[in-house]
Amino acid sequence: MPYPVENSADGARAVVKGGFQYKMNEKKMTRKIEDAKDGNRNVDNSYSSVHVCGKLVASNLSEVILHSLSLSDSEKKIKEPYRSEFKNTRGYFEMSSDESKVFNDCIHDYISFPELCVCIIDTPEFQRLRRLRQLGVTHYVYPNATHTRFQHCLGVGHLAGEFARCIQRQDPNLVSDVDILCLQIAGLCHDLGHGPFSHLWEVFMSRANAKQKWTHEENSIKIFDKLIEKNGLGPLFKKNGLNENDIIFIKEAIGGPLGDDGRTYRGRGPEKYFLYEIVANKTTGIQYF
Numbered sequence: 001m002p003y004p005v006e007n008s009a010d011g012a013r014a015v016v017k018g019g020f021q022y023k024m025n026e027k028k029m030t031r032k033i034e035d036a037k038d039g040n041r042n043v044d045n046s047y048s049s050v051h052v053c054g055k056l057v058a059s060n061l062s063e064v065i066l067h068s069l070s071l072s073d074s075e076k077k078i079k080e081p082y083r084s085e086f087k088n089t090r091g092y093f094e095m096s097s098d099e100s101k102v103f104n105d106c107i108h109d110y111i112s113f114p115e116l117c118v119c120i121i122d123t124p125e126f127q128r129l130r131r132l133r134q135l136g137v138t139h140y141v142y143p144n145a146t147h148t149r150f151q152h153c154l155g156v157g158h159l160a161g162e163f164a165r166c167i168q169r170q171d172p173n174l175v176s177d178v179d180i181l182c183l184q185i186a187g188l189c190h191d192l193g194h195g196p197f198s199h200l201w202e203v204f205m206s207r208a209n210a211k212q213k214w215t216h217e218e219n220s221i222k223i224f225d226k227l228i229e230k231n232g233l234g235p236l237f238k239k240n241g242l243n244e245n246d247i248i249f250i251k252e253a254i255g256g257p258l259g260d261d262g263r264t265y266r267g268r269g270p271e272k273y274f275l276y277e278i279v280a281n282k283t284t285g286i287q288y289f
Contacts, residue, residue, distance in 0.1 A: 103154055106147075111158040116233075116240045117184055121154075125192060125227040129153060136197040149191045149198065156279070160187030163278050179268075179275060182246050186253035186279045192227070193219025217255035217280065224251060253279045 099115035113121065120126055129150035138145045161184040168175040193216040195201030205214040228234055228247075237247065249267025252258050253276055257265050268275060277283065 105155060105158070106151070107155055108158055111154070113154075113157065113184065113188075114181065114240075116181065116236055116242075117157065117188060119231075119233060119236055120185060120188060120227065123227050123231045123233075125223055125230075126150075126153075126188070129191065129194075132194055132196070132198060134198065136200040149194055153188050153191050156190060157184050157188035160184055160279050164275070174272075175275070178241055178246060179249075179272070181240060182242065182250050182267075183253060183275065183278055186250045189224050189227070189250070190220060190254045190279055191216065192223040193217065193221070195219075215255075221251045221255050224254070249275075252276065256280065256282045 099118060100112055101118045101121075102110050102112045105111050127150070130148055132149040133139055133145075134147050134149055134152050135145050161180050164175050164180040164183045168180065195205070195216070199216075202214065202216060228237070245267055247267075248258060249265075252265050252267045257263055258267075265273060265276060
């Protein structure tokens, strides 16, 4: 399916897909295509002027542009040299599947989430976080303090994955790809249970019913279970290689040990207890970065 293409007023070629606008100098593009036709392989800088929001775009942008311009197969050979050029050094654009998504985060720039995380983000339970202020009632005093639990959870999910990948790069035997996915999900869902005005709601709940201890972590776990059940995500968890122990690990990474004694973790063994310190560190209280 060709992507919509339109000419902008400044003479650049624009490709619009999913809300992003890609621009390139049309004359430079034509010249590089001609170089490719003539067999000139020295075209490493062909797309050096292609930007999205002032930044170089993903590794697959050349494919988007070439597709949109309906180039012949012989012309498409110019796309290969630019895969490395457009590979973001942090790997934000390295998609695991066609269902992955890139988010433009105000702190972390462009971040990507795999298919399962995207499906979780798209649920009503997670979208509810768009309406919860991260800082409770602070925005009544500081009008610009309006960021939400939704934005916060995207950042925590991203950083949880980055921390786990960093450990995996040092020792691949310590952290598996499933561990990374579980921690991303835990980071995304760790604040699902927040009520109106965030932590202020916990104060209200403790006064409204002093006999029953209420925490947003416990509520997050309950909502996480409902999220999977109501949205039929069980098969997708299995498709991505996650079993019952992995789901327990996610919930323990959010709220702490689920063992009968209240101290024993069930989702991962002692050799991986360090993973529990990434999203919700119950030992020191220093967590998610």
